[in-house]
Amino acid sequence: MTTTPATLSTAAELLAEKIASRTARVGIIGLGYVGLPLAVEFAKAGFTVTGIDLVESKVERINAGDSYVQDVSPADVAALVEAGKLKATTDFSVIAELDTINICVPTPLRKTKDPDMSYIVAACQEIAKFVHPGLLAILESTTYPGTTDELVLPMLSGTGMAVGRDFFLCFSPERVDPGNPKFQTRNIPKVVGGVTAECTRMGALFYGQALEHVVPVSSTQVAEMVKLLENTFRMINIGLVNELAVMCGRMGINIWEVIDAAATKPFGFMPFYPGPGLGGHCIPIDPFYLSWKSRQAGIEARFIELAGYINGQMPHFVVEKVQNALNDRAKAVKGSHIHILGVAYKRDIDDVRESPALDIIHLLQRRGATVTFIDPYVPSIRMDEEILLAAEPGGAVTNADCVVIVTDHAGTDYDALLANAALIVDTRNALRGHTSDKLIRL
Numbered sequence: 354m355t356t357t358p359a360t361l362s363t364a365a366e367l368l369a370e371k372i373a374s375r376t377a378r379v380g381i382i383g384l385g386y387v388g389l390p391l392a393v394e395f396a397k398a399g400f401t402v403t404g405i406d407l408v409e410s411k412v413e414r415i416n417a418g419d420s421y422v423q424d425v426s427p428a429d430v431a432a433l434v435e436a437g438k439l440k441a442t443t444d445f446s447v448i449a450e451l452d453t454i455n456i457c458v459p460t461p462l463r464k465t466k467d468p469d470m471s472y473i474v475a476a477c478q479e480i481a482k483f484v485h486p487g488l489l490a491i492l493e494s495t496t497y498p499g500t501t502d503e504l505v506l507p508m509l510s511g512t513g514m515a516v517g518r519d520f521f522l523c524f525s526p527e528r529v530d531p532g533n534p535k536f537q538t539r540n541i542p543k544v545v546g547g548v549t550a551e552c553t554r555m556g557a558l559f560y561g562q563a564l565e566h567v568v569p570v571s572s573t574q575v576a577e578m579v580k581l582l583e584n585t586f587r588m589i590n591i592g593l594v595n596e597l598a599v600m601c602g603r604m605g606i607n608i609w610e611v612i613d614a615a616a617t618k619p620f621g622f623m624p625f626y627p628g629p630g631l632g633g634h635c636i637p638i639d640p641f642y643l644s645w646k647s648r649q650a651g652i653e654a655r656f657i658e659l660a661g662y663i664n665g666q667m668p669h670f671v672v673e674k675v676q677n678a679l680n681d682r683a684k685a686v687k688g689s690h691i692h693i694l695g696v697a698y699k700r701d702i703d704d705v706r707e708s709p710a711l712d713i714i715h716l717l718q719r720r721g722a723t724v725t726f727i728d729p730y731v732p733s734i735r736m737d738e739e740i741l742l743a744a745e746p747g748g749a750v751t752n753a754d755c756v757v758i759v760t761d762h763a764g765t766d767y768d769a770l771l772a773n774a775a776l777i778v779d780t781r782n783a784l785r786g787h788t789s790d791k792l793i794r795l
């Protein structure tokens with residue numbers, strides 16, 4: 354859009370001018386895996402960015418020029434803080450001085466598998482205190498379709514300002530893939546949908562300053578549903594391939610070889626891989642936001658429930674594999690030493706949220722095994738009330754009755770593992786190409 358001083362009469366035009374000239378003061382609520390990389394991208398693009406988080410220690414680390422998110426380099430944070438482009442605070446009153454505010458807070462499930470909206474509500478209550486003409490608010494947390502219009506909008510319009518005229522509200526799903534060196538915040542296309550067309554225009558203009566490709570859509574509901582389609586697609590396809598892995602195991606067929614051969618089809622097939630179960634903050638959780646909303650509309654999300662059940666069974670399947678492999682060697686899980694290689698929910702990251710490794714360790718301990726683990730990214734894990742420290746490298750593999758590869762981090766010395774372990778259950782096909790009597794694949 355082209356603006357001249359003579360046309361800067363509405364809140365939209367003033368905001369558009371500030372965004373285009375990168376003088377807009379940007380705010381990010383929630384400085385985690387999503388919020389901190391986003392804050393850094395906008396600061397790198399020349400905006401002055403203020404991050405807001407409840408956790409004092411995170412705020413202190415950022416202001417000290419440090420990073421606690423693996424994909425964000427401390428050097429980048431330090432340079433941006435030094436240049437006055439990035440700062441963090443626990444004080445929400447700064448919103449009064451900001452032009453944009455992105456909400457990147459957690460959206461977990463309650464024990465009942467219902468959405469826990471308390472973090473979004475808490476963040477919006479703070480924004481509502483300081484919402485002002487010309488503010489662009491964008492929800493990025495993954496949530497059910499309808500959240501932005503039905504929950505966030507009424508909270509922010511309480512002051513009598515009109516959305517699309519006085520302030521602007523969008524939903525834009527975050528698609529960050531932690532640990533992915535090829536696709537990061539900057540080059541992952543950004544979908545954005547506003548409550549009104551003017552909101553979408555503001556949102557698209559905003560992201561267009563710092564990110565490479567913006568995909569405007571017609572509504573917040575479409576943008577919300579895009580994220581749920583993407584993650585539900587993954588979750589269901591992983592569920593399908595996990596079920597096939599169980600079938601193939603029973604029939605003595607190598608599922609990994611089947612998938613590799615099927616993936617040679619140049620159209621109409623996309624490979625998904627089985628594993629020890631789903632992990633992370635997204636795939637095991639997001640589809641249940643959709644099934645919850647769908648139930649309200651009178652439709653049971655049967656694919657989601659089924660895939661959720663199958664994926665949830667995978668840690669049990671892995672433990673059965675371990676048990677059968679030990680039984681074949683006249684041993685039992687009870688009294689055995691089982692060593693877990695990798696506890697992060699996927700390779701080359703340090704995140705153990707919802708990691709299937711935690712379930713596997715718990716199940717093995719319940720059956721009377723002594724369990725140790727090692728993970729180059731995770732020094733300790735919390736198991737209920739107990740903290741389990743990582744084993745010293747080396748000895749545990751040789752001493753264990755069985756080693757279970759749960760996470761296939763790059764850099765693992767699999768030749769040494771094959772040479773030193775008595776028995777290996779490989780849930781990731783990390784030992785692709787190897788054959789050995791002591792190797793059991795998923």
Ligand SMILES: NC(=O)c1ccc[n+]([C@@H]2O[C@H](COP(=O)([O-])OP(=O)(O)OC[C@H]3O[C@@H](n4cnc5c(N)ncnc54)[C@H](O)[C@@H]3O)[C@@H](O)[C@H]2O)c1
Pocket residue numbers: 382383384385386387388405406407408411457458459460472475476493494495496527528529530531634635
């Ligand atoms: N991690 C991912 O790979 C990923 C990918 C895509 C989407 N998402 C979605 O993005 C959202 C954020 O996920 P995340 O992984 O960054 O979570 P996170 O737990 O890493 O970070 C959330 C941050 O928000 C802070 N916070 C919580 N409540 C707050 C409040 N009321 N005010 C201010 N700060 C608050 C927390 O202290 C934390 O620092 C979730 O909805 C998630 O589903 C995550």
